[in-house]
Amino acid sequence: MSAIAPPFPEAARKQLANPQLRANLRRATSTIKAKRALRQAEMADWEELRAAAAAIKDRMISQMDVYLEQAEAALTRAGAQVHWARDADEANSVVTALVQATGATEVVKVKSMLTQEIGLNDALRRAGIAPFETDLAELIVQLGHDTPSHILVPAIHRNRAEVREIFLAEMGLVGRPAPPDLSSDPNDLAAAARAHLREKFLRAKVGISGGNFLIAETGTLVVVESEGNGRMCLTLPETLISVVGIEKVLPTFQDLEVFMQLLPRSSTGERMNPYTSMWSGVTPGDGPSNVHVVLVAGGRLKALAEPAARPMLRCIRCSACMNTCPVYQKVGGHAYGSVYPGPIGIVLTPQFRGLDTPLDRSLPFACTLCAACADVCPVKIPLPDLIVRQRHKVAVAKTADLRPHLEVLAMAGAGWLFRRGWRLALAGWALSVVGRLRGARGAIGPLPWPMSRWTRARDLPAPPRQSFRAWWRRGSR
Amino acid sequence: MADPGQGMRVGLFATCVNDLMFPETARAATQLLRRLGCEVVFPPGQTCCGQMMTNTGYFKAALGAVKAYANAFEGCDVVVAPSGSCVASVRHQHAMLARGGGSAKLVDRVETAAAKTYDITEFLVDRLGVTDVGAFFPHRVTYHPSCHSARLARLGERPYQLLRAVRGLELLDLPDAEQCCGFGGTFSVKNPDVSVALAADKAANVVATGAEYVVAPDNACLMNIGGVLTRGRAAVKPIHLVEILAQTEEDHR
Numbered sequence: 177m178s179a180i181a182p183p184f185p186e187a188a189r190k191q192l193a194n195p196q197l198r199a200n201l202r203r204a205t206s207t208i209k210a211k212r213a214l215r216q217a218e219m220a221d222w223e224e225l226r227a228a229a230a231a232i233k234d235r236m237i238s239q240m241d242v243y244l245e246q247a248e249a250a251l252t253r254a255g256a257q258v259h260w261a262r263d264a265d266e267a268n269s270v271v272t273a274l275v276q277a278t279g280a281t282e283v284v285k286v287k288s289m290l291t292q293e294i295g296l297n298d299a300l301r302r303a304g305i306a307p308f309e310t311d312l313a314e315l316i317v318q319l320g321h322d323t324p325s326h327i328l329v330p331a332i333h334r335n336r337a338e339v340r341e342i343f344l345a346e347m348g349l350v351g352r353p354a355p356p357d358l359s360s361d362p363n364d365l366a367a368a369a370r371a372h373l374r375e376k377f378l379r380a381k382v383g384i385s386g387g388n389f390l391i392a393e394t395g396t397l398v399v400v401e402s403e404g405n406g407r408m409c410l411t412l413p414e415t416l417i418s419v420v421g422i423e424k425v426l427p428t429f430q431d432l433e434v435f436m437q438l439l440p441r442s443s444t445g446e447r448m449n450p451y452t453s454m455w456s457g458v459t460p461g462d463g464p465s466n467v468h469v470v471l472v473a474g475g476r477l478k479a480l481a482e483p484a485a486r487p488m489l490r491c492i493r494c495s496a497c498m499n500t501c502p503v504y505q506k507v508g509g510h511a512y513g514s515v516y517p518g519p520i521g522i523v524l525t526p527q528f529r530g531l532d533t534p535l536d537r538s539l540p541f542a543c544t545l546c547a548a549c550a551d552v553c554p555v556k557i558p559l560p561d562l563i564v565r566q567r568h569k570v571a572v573a574k575t576a577d578l579r580p581h582l583e584v585l586a587m588a589g590a591g592w593l594f595r596r597g598w599r600l601a602l603a604g605w606a607l608s609v610v611g612r613l614r615g616a617r618g619a620i621g622p623l624p625w626p627m628s629r630w631t632r633a634r635d636l637p638a639p640p641r642q643s644f645r646a647w648w649r650r651g652s653r
Numbered sequence: 654m655a656d657p658g659q660g661m662r663v664g665l666f667a668t669c670v671n672d673l674m675f676p677e678t679a680r681a682a683t684q685l686l687r688r689l690g691c692e693v694v695f696p697p698g699q700t701c702c703g704q705m706m707t708n709t710g711y712f713k714a715a716l717g718a719v720k721a722y723a724n725a726f727e728g729c730d731v732v733v734a735p736s737g738s739c740v741a742s743v744r745h746q747h748a749m750l751a752r753g754g755g756s757a758k759l760v761d762r763v764e765t766a767a768a769k770t771y772d773i774t775e776f777l778v779d780r781l782g783v784t785d786v787g788a789f790f791p792h793r794v795t796y797h798p799s800c801h802s803a804r805l806a807r808l809g810e811r812p813y814q815l816l817r818a819v820r821g822l823e824l825l826d827l828p829d830a831e832q833c834c835g836f837g838g839t840f841s842v843k844n845p846d847v848s849v850a851l852a853a854d855k856a857a858n859v860v861a862t863g864a865e866y867v868v869a870p871d872n873a874c875l876m877n878i879g880g881v882l883t884r885g886r887a888a889v890k891p892i893h894l895v896e897i898l899a900q901t902e903e904d905h906r
């Protein structure tokens with residue numbers, strides 16, 4: 177996807193031109209943002225919880241190998257089979273082989289960011305296995321042959337009229353059709369989805385999930401969700417395959433108390449999410465009898481390798497940063513060309529994928545550095561600092577490019593200018609000449625490129641007739 | 654009025670944007686600090702906080718400005734700037750830049766410089782202990798808190814306290830005040846479409862208050878919001894907070 181995707185500014189322009197999308201996004205993000213703020217405000221120990229969460233995650237990150245081996249041992253003791261995958265390809269072939277071993281040709285899926293990150297659905301389809309998403313919003317996305325635009329509410333870009341059309345046109349092609357008289361009333365839409373999905377749940381032999389947390393001491397996997405569709409996938413099929421990022425491990429069961437307070441409040445603005453499923457291996461006569469856990473390293477190793485980048489591995493995928501991000505609120509998730517949009521996305525994606533494409537190089541700049549994300553992050557990821565670090569990597573790459581970049585020259589020029597006070601005095605004098613020639617101070621309208629990037633829709637103030645330092649030199653009165 | 658700044662020698666960090674484009678703001682800071690009894694010095698070796706380069710990723714290019722800052726203000730006990738954004742950059746980025754491209758000695762020097770650097774609202778409220786600076790500004794204004802001033806420099810209530818003490822001034826609530834105006838330094842030209850969309854929202858909110866002036870603690874934001882306002886022929890005028898605080902009844906006579 178990334179090889180042909182346009183850089184962020186171009187993709188963003190396209191999204192900005194869609195008034196329906198902008199209205200949907202504005203409504204959805206402002207509602208969820210306000211709810212989150214409300215739920216935070218009622219917690220007297222919110223800052224302590226954030227500090228605890230960051231400390232627990234940092235402990236995990238600094239000894240990830242120890243906790244992962246502990247988790248593997250506990251999972252194995254409890255009857256689960258643990259598989260290790262270095263990257264997306266390995267993870268996909270492990271999962272595909274596990275499904276094929278059951279003889280199943282379809283699987284039901286719990287909403288999972290990691291399986292999207294590694295492109296599991298495509299890999300399964302290539303092997304002749306049909307993956308069915310069961311999270312309501314993921315179902316909308318899948319039926320609409322679309323990609324998610326938000327990590328928590330992936331169909332945030334769709335309104336109910338659009339959902340109705342998708343259900344009517346697509347449900348019948350892959351299972352139980354929507355009733356022909358389907359209205360766009362949310363209750364009707366939910367009922368159609370329920371009937372469609374129920375058929376899949378009852379038939380499925382294999383369920384595939386991700387995992388929000390993996391407790392090292394007990395080998396317990398935790399899935400946090402709202403709809404109960406995840407619970408169906410986790411309990412009804414005979415075989416359950418959970419694909420989990422290695423950074424999801426938590427040292428102890430007690431650590432959950434911190435995250436279970438932070439995660440629902442930060443993600444959906446709820447005190448408590450409706451369904452929290454926990455399981456440790458196999459329980460005879462209760463739930464799946466074949467339980468597999470695939471631990472995936474992927475790009476996480478690239479973050480571990482750089483001490484300054486490690487805080488990004490604290491992320492619990494709550495999406496508070498994107499809901500509060502002014503840029504995300506305007507353009508939505510698709511412009512980012514990654515399963516991870518918004519502030520955490522522009523840090524994770526270049527770390528995981530590298531900076532080879534124009535899109536990936538543009539992502540760290542999809543941010544005004546307003547720092548609103550850092551204030552809401554429940555695990556205190558210093559997002560603005562990490563974003564600036566990613567920009568530094570892009571700058572280093574551009575500076576090393578054989579092709580000269582205007583930006584590299586401009587920044588070198590600015591660096592030269594700002595090294596000595598007298599150089600700034602000279603620049604001030606030059607600007608004041610322009611200011612004097614223009615006479616009266618007033619706004620400057622449209623200018624040619626590259627200034628047009630500012631002046632196309634905004635005026636520029638005219639330069640003053642005297643810089644501050646010239647005024648100061650003349651006796652400052 | 655007593656002179657709370659009596660005996661204080663203050664290094665003024667004008668910032669490059671104010672020095673070159675908004676000298677009236679740095680002049681107002683000078684006049685205000687002098688009125689409060691401070692002795693104001695302007696070390697001519699100063700240039701810029703370097704954040705345009707830093708935040709675009711060009712750490713090496715920013716280092717010259719970082720060194721110039723530490724050198725210029727070496728002899729000052731306190732440094733005051735009319736910009737929460739530049740102050741935040743001095744505090745949060747200079748040491749990181751010095752660690753990456755300088756010596757341990759430079760890290761030490763920039764940390765010393767950062768520790769004595771204040772935004773002018775912090776200096777007035779925390780160091781001088783004043784919120785009523787004797788200002789007079791008989792207009793309806795609305796305040797945009799500016800992201801870096803609010804969330805990085807953490808100016809908090811100080812700007813509001815100062816504004817509320819200004820005689821004649823009516824402070825109107827800005828809807829979605831904490832929302833970014835879309836400037837973002839080089840973001841404004843690297844992502845002009847998103848930048849303008851955000852600035853348009855901010856300008857619309859400003860206009861909706863019915864204020865005559867939109868006030869901020871950073872001129873860069875005001876340049877962005879003001880650019881949209883004048884292009885749209887709106888009558889609201891941008892003004893830096895310190896220019897309001899510098900005006901007295903005498904100026905209006």
